[in-house]
Amino acid sequence: MREPVLVPRLQPFTSTIFAEMTALAVRHEAVNLGQGFPDTDGPAGMLDAAKNALFGGANQYPPSPGRPELRAAIARHRLRYGVEYDPGTEILVTAGATEAIAASLIALTQAGDEVIVIEPYYDSYAAAVAMAGAERRVVGLVERDGRFALDVEGLRAAVTDRTRAILVNSPHNPTGTVFTRAELEAVAALCVKHDLIAITDEVYEHLVFDDAEHFPLATLPGMRDRTVSISSAGKTFNCTGWKIGWVCASPELVAAVKAAKQFITFVSGGPLQPAVAHALDHELPWAEELRTSLQGKRDRLAAGLAEAGFAVRPTAGTYFICVDVRPLGFADAAELAWELPERVGVAAVPVKVFTDHPDEWKHLLRFAFCKRNEVIDEAVSRLRKLR
Ligand code: PMP
Ligand code: GLN
Numbered sequence: 001m002r003e004p005v006l007v008p009r010l011q012p013f014t015s016t017i018f019a020e021m022t023a024l025a026v027r028h029e030a031v032n033l034g035q036g037f038p039d040t041d042g043p044a045g046m047l048d049a050a051k052n053a054l055f056g057g058a059n060q061y062p063p064s065p066g067r068p069e070l071r072a073a074i075a076r077h078r079l080r081y082g083v084e085y086d087p088g089t090e091i092l093v094t095a096g097a098t099e100a101i102a103a104s105l106i107a108l109t110q111a112g113d114e115v116i117v118i119e120p121y122y123d124s125y126a127a128a129v130a131m132a133g134a135e136r137r138v139v140g141l142v143e144r145d146g147r148f149a150l151d152v153e154g155l156r157a158a159v160t161d162r163t164r165a166i167l168v169n170s171p172h173n174p175t176g177t178v179f180t181r182a183e184l185e186a187v188a189a190l191c192v193k194h195d196l197i198a199i200t201d202e203v204y205e206h207l208v209f210d211d212a213e214h215f216p217l218a219t220l221p222g223m224r225d226r227t228v229s230i231s232s233a234g235k236t237f238n239c240t241g242w243k244i245g246w247v248c249a250s251p252e253l254v255a256a257v258k259a260a261k262q263f264i265t266f267v268s269g270g271p272l273q274p275a276v277a278h279a280l281d282h283e284l285p286w287a288e289e290l291r292t293s294l295q296g297k298r299d300r301l302a303a304g305l306a307e308a309g310f311a312v313r314p315t316a317g318t319y320f321i322c323v324d325v326r327p328l329g330f331a332d333a334a335e336l337a338w339e340l341p342e343r344v345g346v347a348a349v350p351v352k353v354f355t356d357h358p359d360e361w362k363h364l365l366r367f368a369f370c371k372r373n374e375v376i377d378e379a380v381s382r383l384r385k386l387r
Contacts, residue, residue: 009130009131009133010127010130010131012126012130013126013127013130016123017034017123017349017350017353018034018035018036018123018349019035021034021035021337021341021347021348021349022034022035022347024338024341024347025341025347027341028341028342028345029345030340030341030342030345030346030347031345031346031347031371031375031378031379031382032347033301033346033347033348033367033368033369033371033376033379034337034347034348034349034366034368035347035349035368036173036240036318036319036320036368036370037240037241037368037370038238038240038319038370038371039370039371039372039375040238040372041238041239042237042238042239042279042283042286043237043279043283043286045278045279045282045283045286046237046239046275046276046278046279046283047275049274049275049277049278049279050271050272050274050275053270053271053272053273053274053275054271058270058271058273058274059270059271060270061266061267061270062093062267062269062270062273063267064258064262064266064267065091065092065093065254065258066091066092066093066246066267066273067093067270067273067274067277068087069273069274069277070093070244070246070273070274070276070277070280071087071088071091071093071246072087072277073276073277073278073280073281074087074091074093074246074248074280075087075090075091075248076280076281077280077284078216078229078248081215081216081218081219082219083216083218083219083224083229083248085248085249086251089251089254089255090248090249090250090251090254091246091247091248091254092246092247092254092257092258092261093244093245093246093267093269093273094230094232094245094246094247094261094265094268095243095244095245095264095265095268095269096232096234096243096244096245097201097203097230097231097232097234097245098124098243098245099243099245099261099264099265099268100228100230100232100245100246100247100257100261101124101125101128101167101199101201101230102124102127102128102131102132102260102264103247103257103258103260103261103264104199104228104230104247104257104260105128105129105131105132105134105165105167105199106128106131106132106260106264107256107257107259107260107261108132108164108165108197108199108228108253108256108257109129109132109133109134109164109165110132110133110134111133111134112134112162113132113134113135113162113163113164113165114134114135114136114137114160114162114163114164115129115132115134115135115136115137115163115164115165115166115167116136116137116138116139116155116158116159116163116165116166116167116196117129117136117137117138117139117166117167118138118139118140118141118150118167118168118169118172119138119139119140119141119354119355119356119357119361120140120141120174120175120351120352120354120355120361121138121167121169121354121355122169122173122174122201122354123353123354125167125169134164135162136356137158137160137163138158138355138356138357139151139154139155139158140154140355140357140360141172141175141177142154143313146314147177147314147316148172148175148176148177148313149177149183150179150183150186150187152183152186155186155187155190156190159190159194159196163194163196164196164197165196165197165198165199166187166190166191166196166197166198166199167198167199167200167201168184168187168198168199168200168201168217169200169201169202170184170200170202170214170215170317171202171204171205171207171208171212171214171316171317171318172317172318173204173318173319173320174318174320174322174349174351174354174366175313175315175320175322175351176313176314176315176316176317176318176320176321176322177315177316177317178208178212178213178214178316178317179215181213181215184215184217184220185220187217188217188220188221188222188223191222191223191226191227192221192222192223192226195226196226197226197227197228197253198217198218198223198226198227198228199227199228199230200216200217200218200227200228200229200230201230202214202216202229202230202231203230203231203232203234203235203245204235204317204318204319205231205236206235206236206284206287206288206290206291207235207236207290207291207294207317207318207319208291208316208317209291209294209295209298209315209316209317210295210316212316212317214317216229217229218248224250225249225250225252225253226250226253227249228247228248228249228253228257229247229248229249230245230246230247231245231246232244232245232246233245233276233279233280235319236279236287236290237276237279237283237286237287238290239272239276242269242272242276243268243269244269244272244273244276294319294369294370297369297370297371297373297376298315298321298369300369300373300376300377301321301367301369301376301379301380302315302321304376304377304379304380304383305321305323305367305380305383307380307384308328308380308383308384308386308387309327309328309386309387310323310324310325310327310328310365310383311323311324311326311327312324313364319368319369319370320366320367320368320369321366321367321369322351322364322365322366322367323364323365323367324363324364325363325364325365326363328386328387331362331363332350332362332363333350333351333352333362333363333364333365334350334352334353334358334362336350336365337349337350337365343386344382344383344385344386345382346379346382346383348365348366348367349365349366350362350364350365350366351364351365351366352364367379
């Protein structure tokens with residue numbers, strides 16, 4: 001066989017940092033604050049609804065755009081932001097946000113197109129742009145006024161006559177930044193001016209803290225019909241393994257994304273779809289409690305990391321907190337991340353793996369706080385030994 005067998009455009013993507021760090025955590029029995037997944041279950045009513053669907057015969061292919069009651073529930077949920085979507089033509093259920101992002105890029109961009117991606121970026125974006133055959137153009141967040149801010153000037157400078165789409169993730173993984181209305185207005189202005197498609201990753205839409213607020217880009221003037229709004233149930237209802245995600249967009253954009261999606265998975269998660277419909281309709285109070293509890297966990301882990309000697313960056317949303325490792329005498333957070341499970345029994349993820357500019361981001365390490373308090377406390381007590 002010819003070597004290597006993997007096509008060049010996918011060669012940079014042979015493994016994921018999450019799989020690698022979780023494997024390392026398991027090997028060393030480390031507390032895993034690397035991969036972001038909760039260690040408690042979602043609302044009991046949602047789990048019951050899944051059980052009832054599973055034993056109630058919902059085990060064959062759902063309709064290709066998703067079960068009608070789930071699409072209706074997604075439309076009702078989206079209405080909370082004041083944007084109306086027709087469940088018949090403007091909503092598509094996907095295998096998590098990951099498939100929604102990949103299918104959108106495959107359907108809407110191709111060789112010769114550029115996709116603007118904000119750095120650091122969730123790892124699947126680069127791989128999905130590559131699968132589409134397009135090219136990514138990254139614009140880095142900048143540390144300003146005590147937060148990671150959008151570099152609006154940089155964004156303007158990144159648009160070329162080949163730019164087709166911009167991928168916007170807020171609340172943002174890995175930094176925990178939540179874009180302000182002014183930042184999103186700047187993105188919207190660029191999209192309108194240059195006739196760009198926006199693809200938004202809003203999987204942490206409910207997980208915003210303090211006075212931060214999530215604004216869907218699609219709510220801004222001129223954006224509804226050029227935005228593919230993507231979210232998923234995993235983070236809102238502690239069911240990251242269910243992989244029920246969705247796309248809300250104009251009929252033209254949804255039809256395009258569906259053209260790709262239907263030949264990737266066709267459909268998935270049949271009996272889980274009615275359970276997520278139940279959750280969107282009835283379990284948002286549960287999600288609000290989750291939000292409050294996560295805010296407390298953020299504070300708990302932030303205080304512990306500061307005590308352990310890291311310089312903690314603020315986080316306004318998501319599961320994640322970033323720290324600067326330099327005050328502890330380390331120059332490269334990735335070197336530390338690879339040693340950490342064996343050395344003190346904690347796993348974390350280096351931010352530079354989510355970038356095209358590793359030197360600029362090498363001092364930052366990401367910890368997940370979506371864990372039980374005793375797990376966070378154990379991690380902190382282990383990390384104190386680093387001094
Ligand atoms: N986008 C971001 C920013 C994420 O952090 C994640 C995963 N945690 C995903 C997308 C993937 O979502 P899903 O599990 O629904 O595919
Ligand atoms: N989104 C999760 C994180 O950022 C992990 C998802 C995955 O393992 N692919 O940690």
